[in-house]
Amino acid sequence: MTQELGPLARTLSVPYYEDALPAHDQFHAKRVRDIALRLAGDCDGSVDRDVLAASAWLHDIGRPRERAGAIDDHDEWATAEAAQLLTAEGVESDRISRLKHCIRAHSIRASSPEPETLEAKLLFDADKLDAAGARGLIRLACIVGERSGRTDEKYAVIDDASATDLETSDYPDIGLLRNWAQERVDMLYTHPGRRLGRRRREFMDEFFTQFAGEIGVTGER
Known part of the structure; x- marks a missing residue:
């Protein structure tokens, strides 16, 4: 893979937002990316900014399908879909695993796991701050x-x-x-x-x- 993970995820995510309504469109994804990276800059710990940015672009790609009734859980669907997309692009499996946790843990639903990594916590916070x-x-x-x-x-x-x-x-x-x-x-x-x-x-x-x-x-x- 030659392209950086963040820009790659942006390119891959855009088609999924074509039918999105304003609250969960690509502009929301960009704001979450921007807020997450801003917060990362103020953190004491080490942050994989590429994984963080990529998870922000991809975290809501399932929203239009969920709204249309095609899927029940946009978090779970987006986690699997993002993994397939990035695997096809040759992204390393450990980075995909970290990104999957970020996406799966970004929601406040009872079924969502607690964010455990710093990247997952930053994505969660950025999404809520939007x-x-x-x-x-x-x-x-x-x-x-x-x-x-x-x-x-x-x-x-x-x-x-x-x-x-x-x-x-x-x-x-x-x-x-x-x-x-x-x-x-x-x-x-x-x-x-x-x-x-x-x-x-x-x-x-x-x-x-x-x-x-x-x-x-x-x-x-």
């Missing part, structure tokens, strides 16, 4: 839209149920985004990840204060 801060909140709103857009399903309302005189709804409100984002920030593994998470949490606190003011809860002028 659901926090300004871009993260937009991304989470996109996920709400995806779930609300399913046939005959309404998932959530972006409002504040405590501040409306309309009939109350059984659907989650804006608090869902706050809870999702805070849950992810609370789960971060690495020191640089937690440090960045604190800064993004501060922004989100300001955002939700502003949100409440705009709908009259705090008396916006």
Whole structure:
């Protein structure tokens, strides 16, 4: 293999994202790659940046298939698919094994294993941090839209149920985004990840204060 692993994974991953919705598209994969490498630069331990970058590009390649109902678990599918792709390109088996663990452990699902390597922890943190801060909140709103857009399903309302005189709804409100984002920030593994998470949490606190003011809860002028 002559091409570096990170750029190779990017090339291999792009076709899988062609049918992806905004929350899990190739731009999400790039942001996760960028955040992961940024965190790696602040880590004390040794990081295989190529494995880290490659796992970021490939971690969500199964999302479009999962959304379409073709597979049940995008983590498991992407792990196997990435291994096949990289094996065909002559990537060393030990690097493929490390990348597979990163992909398999990046999710917060109960079925996902705990990330054990530093690369896996950095990928996990980067993926969760892309659901926090300004871009993260937009991304989470996109996920709400995806779930609300399913046939005959309404998932959530972006409002504040405590501040409306309309009939109350059984659907989650804006608090869902706050809870999702805070849950992810609370789960971060690495020191640089937690440090960045604190800064993004501060922004989100300001955002939700502003949100409440705009709908009259705090008396916006």
